[in-house]
Amino acid sequence: MGPSRRSWARWTTVALILVAVAGAPAPAIAGPEDDLEAAQERADRAAEELAGAEEEIARAGDAVAHLQTRVAGIDARVGAAREQVRVLAIRLYVGGTAPVVRILRMGDANEVIRAQQYSHVIAGGSTDTLQQYRADREDLEREQAALDEERASQAASAEALRERRAEAVEEIDRLSEVVARVNAARVNAAREAQRLAEAQAASSADSAAAGSSSSERPAPGSSSPGGPAAAPEPSPAAGPAASEPSEEPGATADWICPVQGPLAFSNDYGASRGGGYSHQGNDILAPRGTPVVASVDGEVRHRSGAVSGLAYYLDGDDGTEYFGAHLDSYGASGRVTAGTVVGTVGNTGDAASTAPHLHFEMHPGGNGNINPYSMLTRYC
Numbered sequence: 001m002g003p004s005r006r007s008w009a010r011w012t013t014v015a016l017i018l019v020a021v022a023g024a025p026a027p028a029i030a031g032p033e034d035d036l037e038a039a040q041e042r043a044d045r046a047a048e049e050l051a052g053a054e055e056e057i058a059r060a061g062d063a064v065a066h067l068q069t070r071v072a073g074i075d076a077r078v079g080a081a082r083e084q085v086r087v088l089a090i091r092l093y094v095g096g097t098a099p100v101v102r103i104l105r106m107g108d109a110n111e112v113i114r115a116q117q118y119s120h121v122i123a124g125g126s127t128d129t130l131q132q133y134r135a136d137r138e139d140l141e142r143e144q145a146a147l148d149e150e151r152a153s154q155a156a157s158a159e160a161l162r163e164r165r166a167e168a169v170e171e172i173d174r175l176s177e178v179v180a181r182v183n184a185a186r187v188n189a190a191r192e193a194q195r196l197a198e199a200q201a202a203s204s205a206d207s208a209a210a211g212s213s214s215s216e217r218p219a220p221g222s223s224s225p226g227g228p229a230a231a232p233e234p235s236p237a238a239g240p241a242a243s244e245p246s247e248e249p250g251a252t253a254d255w256i257c258p259v260q261g262p263l264a265f266s267n268d269y270g271a272s273r274g275g276g277y278s279h280q281g282n283d284i285l286a287p288r289g290t291p292v293v294a295s296v297d298g299e300v301r302h303r304s305g306a307v308s309g310l311a312y313y314l315d316g317d318d319g320t321e322y323f324g325a326h327l328d329s330y331g332a333s334g335r336v337t338a339g340t341v342v343g344t345v346g347n348t349g350d351a352a353s354t355a356p357h358l359h360f361e362m363h364p365g366g367n368g369n370i371n372p373y374s375m376l377t378r379y380c
Helices: 005-022 036-103 109-215 373-379
Strands: 272-274 282-285 291-293 298-305 309-316 320-330 334-336 341-345 357-364
Touching (some): 036 109, 036 272, 282 373, 309 341
Antiparallel strands (some): 282 357, 291 341, 298 309, 309 320, 320 357
């Protein structure tokens, strides 16, 4: 099981202190522009920006869908009004223009009055219908313009999302490289500290042997009945080796970070995911294939779906149900102990176009979920 992101720096510091105590110069781990802390900050910032881009594209999608519904409704009204205008045009032609011609031929005043009244009624009805038609057309043009603008915004959001995804993958890769260098330096520092400690122990043993021999040396011409004193065995190096810490980095007796390796995440719980849905967990970005482990003892069930992809449920002995999605592959199932590998990080399901990550949820008592961010911040 690999160390957590905080533990890498801690155990590296321990190793370097041991080297310094032993009298050796501390090795250079990384330049200021590429040290572990800076790489982790960049990766976390990239994860946060990616989460923001995901929320923005969801908002844009909702706005486009809303405007599309409005445009469709107005377009239907315009179509109905257009049909009414067509019918009125026919009525005006048949019932409006013809009476005017007949009026010119009418001699009876009463007949003329009736024809004029009929034309006014038809003309009045057409005016109302035409006004409504024009109003609906103006609404349609206005809403269509808003839809076109929102679609352009959605396209810009989609482009920004692609850029944020690429940046997140790049920063996670850079973090992995820095971690590899730091770990290599930590191992080398620990080995050097052990070598120097052993050398110092051997030197102390030689000095002690020399002093003992001098104090017990017989006078000239005489010999010790027991022969020369034997040198004592070298004492073991004091203190534990930094390469073998007594506590597993990133682990406690109670809880273990679900992703064991270089990672980054943000507080994206509750963020919009479109269609009235919100994000029900935290996305933990990590290189594809990074081990995913059981955070506590419990029972693991593997599941798969179009949205979740390869996923697992962990019914924890602590009373909480844990859910992880978008795995690249499965690990152990059934009864497991904390730290058992249950899968690897991937982007299966509806995350196929996203950066590899573990979607992680917590359901206390197996019921509604809670924001896992505080636990991840504490243990990852």
